[in-house]
Amino acid sequence: MTETQAGTGEAMASPVAPQVPAIELDGVVKEYLANGEVVQAVKGVTLSIAEGEFFSLLGPSGCGKTTTMRMIAGFEDPSRGVVRLHGRDVTNVPPNRRDVNMVFQSYALFPHMNVWENVAFGLRRRKTPEAEIKRRVGETLEIVDLVGREKRRPREMSGGQQQRVALARALVNRPRALLLDEPLGALDLKLRQAMQIELKRIQREVGITFVYVTHDQSEALTMSDRIAVMHDGLVEQLASPREIYERPATAFVAGFIGTSNLIRGTVDRVESGNAVLALDEGGRVLVAEASHRAGDPITITVRPEKITISTEEPAGGLSAVRGTVSEVVYLGLYNSYAVRLADGAEVTVFQQNALDSSSTAERGDAVWLSWQPHHSYAIGS
Amino acid sequence: MRRVRATAAPYLLALPAWIWFGVFFVVPIAAMASVSLTTGNILEGFQQTFSVSNYAAAIGQYHTQMIRSLVYGGVATVIMLLLAYPMAYWIAFKGGRRKSMYLFLLLLPFFVSFVLRTISWGFLLADDGILFGPLKSAGLLPQGFHVLATEFAVIGGLVYNFLPFMVLPIYVALERVDPRVIEAAYDLYASRWAAFRRVVLPLSLPGVFAGVLMTFVPATADPVNARVLGGTGTTMIGNIIQTEYMTNNDYPTASALSFTLMAVLLVGIFVYARSLGTENVLEAAAR
Numbered sequence: 205m206t207e208t209q210a211g212t213g214e215a216m217a218s219p220v221a222p223q224v225p226a227i228e229l230d231g232v233v234k235e236y237l238a239n240g241e242v243v244q245a246v247k248g249v250t251l252s253i254a255e256g257e258f259f260s261l262l263g264p265s266g267c268g269k270t271t272t273m274r275m276i277a278g279f280e281d282p283s284r285g286v287v288r289l290h291g292r293d294v295t296n297v298p299p300n301r302r303d304v305n306m307v308f309q310s311y312a313l314f315p316h317m318n319v320w321e322n323v324a325f326g327l328r329r330r331k332t333p334e335a336e337i338k339r340r341v342g343e344t345l346e347i348v349d350l351v352g353r354e355k356r357r358p359r360e361m362s363g364g365q366q367q368r369v370a371l372a373r374a375l376v377n378r379p380r381a382l383l384l385d386e387p388l389g390a391l392d393l394k395l396r397q398a399m400q401i402e403l404k405r406i407q408r409e410v411g412i413t414f415v416y417v418t419h420d421q422s423e424a425l426t427m428s429d430r431i432a433v434m435h436d437g438l439v440e441q442l443a444s445p446r447e448i449y450e451r452p453a454t455a456f457v458a459g460f461i462g463t464s465n466l467i468r469g470t471v472d473r474v475e476s477g478n479a480v481l482a483l484d485e486g487g488r489v490l491v492a493e494a495s496h497r498a499g500d501p502i503t504i505t506v507r508p509e510k511i512t513i514s515t516e517e518p519a520g521g522l523s524a525v526r527g528t529v530s531e532v533v534y535l536g537l538y539n540s541y542a543v544r545l546a547d548g549a550e551v552t553v554f555q556q557n558a559l560d561s562s563s564t565a566e567r568g569d570a571v572w573l574s575w576q577p578h579h580s581y582a583i584g585s
Numbered sequence: 586m587r588r589v590r591a592t593a594a595p596y597l598l599a600l601p602a603w604i605w606f607g608v609f610f611v612v613p614i615a616a617m618a619s620v621s622l623t624t625g626n627i628l629e630g631f632q633q634t635f636s637v638s639n640y641a642a643a644i645g646q647y648h649t650q651m652i653r654s655l656v657y658g659g660v661a662t663v664i665m666l667l668l669a670y671p672m673a674y675w676i677a678f679k680g681g682r683r684k685s686m687y688l689f690l691l692l693l694p695f696f697v698s699f700v701l702r703t704i705s706w707g708f709l710l711a712d713d714g715i716l717f718g719p720l721k722s723a724g725l726l727p728q729g730f731h732v733l734a735t736e737f738a739v740i741g742g743l744v745y746n747f748l749p750f751m752v753l754p755i756y757v758a759l760e761r762v763d764p765r766v767i768e769a770a771y772d773l774y775a776s777r778w779a780a781f782r783r784v785v786l787p788l789s790l791p792g793v794f795a796g797v798l799m800t801f802v803p804a805t806a807d808p809v810n811a812r813v814l815g816g817t818g819t820t821m822i823g824n825i826i827q828t829e830y831m832t833n834n835d836y837p838t839a840s841a842l843s844f845t846l847m848a849v850l851l852v853g854i855f856v857y858a859r860s861l862g863t864e865n866v867l868e869a870a871a872r
Binding site: 277278279298299300301305306308309310312313314315316325326329330373374377 | 763765766768769770771772773774775776779783784787788
């Protein structure tokens with residue numbers, strides 16, 4: 205076995221039409237045996253990621269997002285299904301022959317090599333001419349702002365710097381896609397926010413497809429072009445950050461992304477294009493979706509910042525629910541209210557702190573909550 | 586007072602170790618150094634003459650055994666390294682949940698005394714022993730075939746006895762290699778061989794270094810294997826030192842030989858440490 209074999213000959217050879225997705229997963233399943241039982245880590249994921257896209261796999265730990273990424277990288281073989289990179293079936297191609305590179309969660313830098321050698325590793329394995337290695341490593345270190353630190357060993361660097369070495373080590377190979385496995389997880393908040401912007405800039409600059417695995421919803425919302433929210437081995441919703449936040453497809457997505465209120469009820473009637481839910485305690489919830497019929501059980505979600513809190517009964521044409529303020533938390537930019545409804549359900553409301561303080565409610569106040577019909581979203585159960 | 590006690594505490598805690606070191610290392614070494622510079626014999630007594638003639642005489646007389654010991658120790662160490670690395674690698678990366686069991690099996694022979702184990706090998710390898718006897722009577726081996734009392738038996742014994750001291754440090758070093766670092770090598774287009782050569786091997790070198798130290802030094806100085814498994818032509822320096830002390834009662838010569846052996850080993854280790862122990866090797870591996 206020689207090192208020349210490690211090149212990506214075949215991967216590079218196929219001509220790629222621009223409309224071919226960078227990455228395609230087709231019915232991918234990953235099963236493994238645990239104590240004699242078959243466990244499905246990934247239960248059938250089908251998605252396609254476009255060239256140059258910043259794509260996030262978002263979900264709690266154990267949702268299968270990392271396994272999914274490892275199948276794209278080639279570290280795990282799918283039990284069923286097909287993985288395609290630029291239209292080519294790579295399901296059984298080992299990682300060293302896939303034209304994608306990974307940025308590991310713990311960076312996984314080579315501890316015995318300095319920054320320069322770490323970054324040059326991939327190019328050397330592909331027998332790149334020394335002059336070109338020199339040029340490309342230099343360029344990449346410039347992109348990640350590590351010029352002058354070439355001789356440092358990973359353990360002599362801060363977490364943020366190691367992170368950038370890991371990024372450079374992958375980017376320098378100009379992969380077709382870069383896979384990032386919670387790359388900012390180990391950094392503190394300030395540095396993480398700075399790196400988010402930095403990563404986004406680098407992605408725009410190099411134009412490479414980024415697949416980003418994270419459990420941090422704000423990170424995914426900030427950076428991504430599209431997000432696949434995963435839960436229990438399946439993709440619950442695949443859409444733009446705005447769509448995911450504003451129109452969560454399932455109760456899980458609504459709960460996982462930001463704060464959300466779930467209200468269950470039965471459609472009472474359909475009135476001027478809105479489904480009207482009758483609540484036991486006499487309130488009403490309007491849903492701007494005419495596809496429902498009277499008698500349908502329905503769950504809706506409404507974001508806390510869409511709700512207005514008031515002491516007087518709101519005008520018609522709005523959802524209107526009564527409740528009692530059980531908690532007020534001052535958060536600077538806004539107040540967070542917990543309002544208990546008559547049926548015991550608790551609704552969270554964010555109210556921006558305005559100059560006018562007349563609308564502030566106190567703990568124990570009986571209040572009305574109201575919101576526009578199009579802010580109620582019916583979700584699948 | 587409190588502060589003084591707090592500063593002194595670590596030194597006080599280290600005191601038993603220092604006393605041990607002084608009583609059982611510094612004092613005997615000094616005593617032996619002094620003996621090596623005396624002249625005389627057991628009957629008339631030894632006089633401190635500070636003459637180095639003992640060294641010249643001892644080296645002149647026993648350099649063959651000294652060189653033989655270094656060769657046997659060196660060959661045994663190389664064989665141990667070749668055997669131990671794959672074993673350690675397999676336990677560390679393929680051992681899975683049974684790792685502890687494999688390590689236990691490796692150490693199991695230690696529950697029997699070193700000398701007893703070596704004597705057992707003597708029985709096994711005897712010319713008409715349970716191994717060769719039947720083979721010879723079946724005509725599968727010539728009647729004159731023998732292993733015992735040859736260098737093969739001695740080196741084989743050294744390998745057998747010291748192998749775990751090579752396996753354990755290499756295992757520890759390999760165990761500490763982060764599997765994600767190996768994955769990163771594959772991800773960066775390394776073949777299996779390249780990942781091993783560029784990442785796993787350099788990261789395990791500290792273990793190899795420790796293993797070689799822990800086996801080469803005792804194997805070279807060992808008297809037991811040559812005595813039990815060897816013959817007249819395989820005498821090692823450890824046997825000479827033992828005979829000079831115990832049988833001939835020629836303490837100055839025995840001490841001079843011990844010091845010479847120690848010096849040779851220290852120089853050897855120093856050279857070895859400079860060539861392998863430094864970052865040079867790691868840097869070479871990084872290319």
